[in-house]
Amino acid sequence: MKTFFIVLLVGALVAALGVIVAYNAISIPNANAAYEKETSFVYYRGGKDELGRYIADSQDRDSLPYDEIPQLMKDAAVAAEDRTFWDNSGIDVKGILRALVNNNTGGTQSGASTITQQYVKNLYLTQERTYTRKVKEAVISLKISRQKSKEDILAGYLNTIYFGRGAYGVQAASNAYFGKPAAKINLREAAALAAILNDPNDLDPSNGEESISELDGRYRYVINSMVKMGMVDAAEGDKAKESLPKFKKPRSDSRYGGQKGHALKLVRDELLRLEDEQGNPLVTEDEINGGGLRITTTLTKKTMRTVEEAVNDVRPEDKKAYVGEKGDPKDALHVGAATVDVKTGALRGFYGGQDFLESQTNWAATGAMAGSTMKAFTMAAALDAGYSLKDSWNGNSPMEFPGIKVRNSGQSASDPYGHSYGAQVSSLTAMEKSINTAFVEMSDSLPDKSKDVYKMAVAAGLPPEKADPKHPGIGMTTRDFSAEDFLLTLGKNRTSPINMANAYATIANRGVHNDVHVVSKVVDANGAVIYERDDSEKGRRAMDEDVADDTSYSLQQVVSQGTGQAAGAVVQPAAGKTGTATNADDNVSSAWFVGYTPQLATAVAYTRGDGDDALDGWLDTFFGADYPADTWVKIMGPLTDQLDYEEFPPPAWLDGEAPESGHAPYVPPAEPEPEPTKEPEPSKEPEPSKEPEPSETPTPTEPTDPPTIDPSDIPTAPSTEPGPGGPEGPGGGGGGENDGGGRGPG
Structure with missing residues (x-):
């Protein structure tokens, strides 16, 4: 023991x-x-409703x-x-x-x-x-x-x-x-x-x-x-102990489903571009995924929902298939749409196309060839150079430029070269009817030609040809966007609805540009605010106020009496521009409507397949005035109905010193003044008349035939019926990649 x-x-x-x-x-x-990482949360505007989250290591x-x-x-x-x-x-x-x-x-x-x-x-x-x-x-x-x-x-x-x-x-x-x-x-x-x-x-x-x-x-x-x-x-x-509590159904792994994945990608990309006061990156990828950040965006639930519902309501039922469902990219119709706050550049909502889990291509951030929507920047550049809304341009079709033939829309068997509007059409008429030939002449008459159009477009908000980290826009850098492109005004360059809506917002904001953005505030895991955008700060001036007001007036006429009349259905005053563009095979590859009210700017683009496939012959209508404009109305109606009514400022009617002669406003020839008639001499006192003597009644005779007249001798009046693509028809088309005379309507 x-x-x-x-x-x-x-x-x-x-x-x-x-x-x-x-x-x-x-x-x-x-x-x-x-286990030291925390989920980062992303919120809609206001910071209360959750939009999504970034989860580290699936935790x-x-x-x-x-x-x-x-x-x-x-x-x-x-x-x-x-x-x-x-x-x-x-x-x-x-x-x-x-x-x-x-x-x-x-x-x-x-x-x-x-x-x-x-x-x-x-x-x-x-x-x-x-x-x-x-x-x-x-x-x-x-x-x-x-x-x-x-x-x-x-x-x-x-x-x-x-x-x-x-x-x-x-x-x-x-x-x-x-x-x-x-x-x-x-x-x-x-x-x-x-x-x-x-x-x-x-x-x-x-x-x-x-x-x-x-x-x-x-x-x-x-x-x-x-x-x-x-x-x-x-x-x-x-x-x-009487009963268990009521449990919520487990959510499927839908953190990135629908439009949510596209939104979280836009937010992540912008976060990684932000810098602190010392010029260092504000946050890292690891901090986004596991830093417990609280990120408030500019997006609103209402706008995101409204844009998506509008697209689904308008686009044709038989063209809703995603690429993944049929395997052939040409079977997919893509719609990209975006709405931007005119006063701040804040992105309020967008629709990127198919479910993010189906495809990560965001068509609101990728976009398509801009077509005639680029004409707004040509107009602004022309006004800035000294031309006026009343100055005249050649609207006939086709027109020969150095090595290039340009034509208008409205081609038909009897009018194969597009509709001619006359040798002298005003700047206003050129915008209303989207006349290609007039705008190419306008661009060619600028001091630096297409370079001036390029500079104006970049100043307004389109990302430049080479990436600029200070003003990158949202989504892709504008592609095929060259200051040397003679036909830049017809828009064969590709840009996104987000950036195009932002550029038009600059015009609506009387020439003051605010960078489009989706992040408004970032709070770290300790509750400290590490970034907050001050939307009360004024942006940078992109164009003179009078230039913006006159450009805006021309775009208002597009809606009131031009190619974009469908947009007049909204309650607020509206301005905008239709647009189509043609691909290398001279087929229409995109259809646009970009417009704004005094409060919001929205761009809508319809494309097919990889963005270059033909819409004509596949879609029942490829006019920018149809599906794109109808979608725009469905978006802007609900978003602006409850806003205070605002008027656009009146036009300034600029009339500067034109850099090139020959474009003075068209003045119709004056009617010749009638020769003055002599005053009749006063008559003498009439002598008393004698009583008439009774006459004999003549014998009635048979009526004679009227004289014969040769019809060729009768002068004919000119017809007042509009021809193809005339006042009742679509306006000019976007630029094709071959000859720039795109046959699709503008």
């Missing part, structure tokens, strides 16, 4: 020595990076300080997982011994642990169930208990533990299971979450009746434990 006690004592001493050695040898490692986590975790949740977790939490040293000796026995006898690997041990396992170690890991867990738990308060440990535990449904931490779990923040959960919901902690994968009630039954048993255990520990009274506990 004496020998037994000696052996036992030696064994205890060796064990104690082993614990001391282990305690000194094992240090607290660095925390697992994934949806939103950490809360101890004081913001509901007491009910803290009590339920302790009652469910570690009743001695507030008194123990951080380890469960029985659990360690049980794990040791099971691991050495082939029994089931288990590890009933304290909350501290679970926290250590999640934050510092792996999930393997081995003796070595269990020893490390115990030693680190002892050390953590000495270094941190119980409150910090419990908060860390509730912020890192996995609750199922992709949710790490109580805040994410509360949203995942109940659709509300943790601060609003009740006793039943807190107890249910604490119960689910025991086995998140099997106790999720969405798994079926068996899981619900098992969850109910664990749920009752948690409630009973809370009653025994005096956390709730018996009556309250009995009432809570």
